[in-house]
Amino acid sequence: MADDENTAQTSPTATTTTHVITVWDLPIRLFHLALVAVVLVAYLSAYVLPENALGLHLWSGYVTVALLVFRLTWGWLGSHYSRLQSFAYSPAHILKHLQELATLRPVTHYIGHNPSGALMVFALLMVLSIITVSGLMVLGGEENQGPLAGIISYAVAEHAATVHNVIVLLLLAMVVLHIAGVLLETKLTGQRLVRAMFNGRKTVPLSTPSLPLRPARPVTAAAVLTVFITIAGSVLWALSTMPASGLITLPANTAYEGECGDCHSAFHPSLMPIASWAKVMGGLDDHFGEDASLDAETVTDITSYLTQYGGEKWDTEASNRFAILNPAKPLRITATPYWLRKHSAIAPAQFKLKSVGGKTNCGGCHRDQQSGRFDDQNIQIPKE
Amino acid sequence: MKILLILALGILLSSPAQADPRDDIIAGFKAQGAGDANLANGQKMYSTTYGSGKPDTPKCTTCHGATPQQGGQTRTGKAIDPMAVSRTENRFTDKKMVDKWFRRNCKGVIGRECTAQEKVDFLTFLASQ
Numbered sequence: 399m400a401d402d403e404n405t406a407q408t409s410p411t412a413t414t415t416t417h418v419i420t421v422w423d424l425p426i427r428l429f430h431l432a433l434v435a436v437v438l439v440a441y442l443s444a445y446v447l448p449e450n451a452l453g454l455h456l457w458s459g460y461v462t463v464a465l466l467v468f469r470l471t472w473g474w475l476g477s478h479y480s481r482l483q484s485f486a487y488s489p490a491h492i493l494k495h496l497q498e499l500a501t502l503r504p505v506t507h508y509i510g511h512n513p514s515g516a517l518m519v520f521a522l523l524m525v526l527s528i529i530t531v532s533g534l535m536v537l538g539g540e541e542n543q544g545p546l547a548g549i550i551s552y553a554v555a556e557h558a559a560t561v562h563n564v565i566v567l568l569l570l571a572m573v574v575l576h577i578a579g580v581l582l583e584t585k586l587t588g589q590r591l592v593r594a595m596f597n598g599r600k601t602v603p604l605s606t607p608s609l610p611l612r613p614a615r616p617v618t619a620a621a622v623l624t625v626f627i628t629i630a631g632s633v634l635w636a637l638s639t640m641p642a643s644g645l646i647t648l649p650a651n652t653a654y655e656g657e658c659g660d661c662h663s664a665f666h667p668s669l670m671p672i673a674s675w676a677k678v679m680g681g682l683d684d685h686f687g688e689d690a691s692l693d694a695e696t697v698t699d700i701t702s703y704l705t706q707y708g709g710e711k712w713d714t715e716a717s718n719r720f721a722i723l724n725p726a727k728p729l730r731i732t733a734t735p736y737w738l739r740k741h742s743a744i745a746p747a748q749f750k751l752k753s754v755g756g757k758t759n760c761g762g763c764h765r766d767q768q769s770g771r772f773d774d775q776n777i778q779i780p781k782e
Numbered sequence: 783m784k785i786l787l788i789l790a791l792g793i794l795l796s797s798p799a800q801a802d803p804r805d806d807i808i809a810g811f812k813a814q815g816a817g818d819a820n821l822a823n824g825q826k827m828y829s830t831t832y833g834s835g836k837p838d839t840p841k842c843t844t845c846h847g848a849t850p851q852q853g854g855q856t857r858t859g860k861a862i863d864p865m866a867v868s869r870t871e872n873r874f875t876d877k878k879m880v881d882k883w884f885r886r887n888c889k890g891v892i893g894r895e896c897t898a899q900e901k902v903d904f905l906t907f908l909a910s911q
Contacts, residue, residue, distance in 0.1 A: 687857075688857070
């Protein structure tokens with residue numbers, strides 16, 4: 399439990415009775431800066447950059463996990479003020495500090511994390527853990543990528559996506575609250591907390607020892623991290639060798655690709671429910687306003703292929719999303735609500751580009767459409 | 783085995799009068815009652831606006847190039863090679879394909895199947911281009 403060694407009533411004017419010590423060691427300061435940077439990249443890659451920046455977003459997630467692991471290790475083996483134990487205040491203590499803050503009168507300065515700051519640290523650790531784990535689940539179940547692709551279904555990933563999306567908003571609110579809290583504490587304690595974030599140094603009473611109360615154990619910490627990374631890395635690697643659930647290998651079908659591909663690229667069979675494919679194949683003499691009739695043998699061949707590999711046979715983001723049809727145009731893939739929503743920002747002129755080849759040519763931009771995965775990272779909209 | 787194959791290939795390639803697969807296809811239509819080709823009618827068919835088939839496809843050039851030498855585009859935006867044999871060498875060499883597209887496009891554009899005579903006119907005109 400944190401105790402009195404953390405508190406010190408300081409007065410900046412009484413220079414003779416104070417001295418300057420390093421409160422935040424270098425690893426913890428670097429950790430903090432790195433976390434700020436990586437969270438910023440995560441938000442930018444999710445909300446500002448185009449969809450194909452998913453790769454960058456994933457990296458920000460993986461780095462966050464690494465930083466969390468480091469923080470927990472350093473919370474055990476770092477120098478005194480980095481240790482979780484040094485700022486594990488009781489709820490009553492936290493409440494008391496918050497009440498003090500609420501009066502907006504000068505408050506006790508804590509050398510390490512103060513009780514409300516400590517609460518924020520634990521909350522951030524928890525929220526960031528939830529975000530990264532749920533993100534990994536979304537990646538596995540919706541994108542069929544990453545170590546959980548073989549385990550997580552689309553349905554589970556949808557719930558994880560809800561959690562991910564809500565908690566990242568909570569994180570945003572916490573960041574705002576955290577900065578507001580630092581500014582408030584700076585004002586009420588008279589301590590230059592932001593400067594201390596960069597150089598780690600604070601002015602404290604002479605009675606506070608200049609050496610950390612408990613020194614860091616970097617070698618042990620490095621050993622712990624190495625063991626953890628080896629074990630966790632092996633587990634993740636083993637998991638990532640599992641085939642993605644709901645992603646089957648689509649064999650080629652000459653009749654389908656040849657006949658349908660005469661007029662438009664043959665759509666990936668996962669993009670429509672089997673019943674819809676059957677309807678399309680049963681009405682080829684009036685196929686979206688054209689006669690696309692085929693001999694009976696070819697119709698049978700293509701119909702059985704589409705029945706074998708239609709939407710229901712997959713559990714991908716595409717197969718699930720495209721299962722929701724447009725009631726007015728139930729057989730038109732490019733009229734489904736999902737297709738329209740995902741392509742609403744793309745100018746009609748883009749589709750007219752020769753290199754794109756129209757709305758029916760998924761492969762014009764989705765370079766991996768053959769796999770049925772339609773990775774965000776594999777979207778490449780040609781410029782000309 | 784390999785030598786035999788090369789030998790066979792050699793004989794095949796050196797045989798003087800390669801039969802034009804288009805001749806067989808035209809002969810097939812003649813067997814269905816068509817007479818000699820009328821190139822002018824073939825040309826007229828290519829450029830006529832019928833409007834009697836499906837509303838979205840009133841004429842050949844809805845999708846095919848404005849002239850047989852020009853490429854066209856399907857309504858979905860996929861490129862179509864020129865119809866003129868001088869531009870697209872393998873045009874009208876696959877009987878199955880010829881039958882399929884005459885069936886579809888005559889119905890779609892004119893609103894009925896084409897006669898054997900019309901097919902001969904149309905095909906011969908494009909082969910001459």
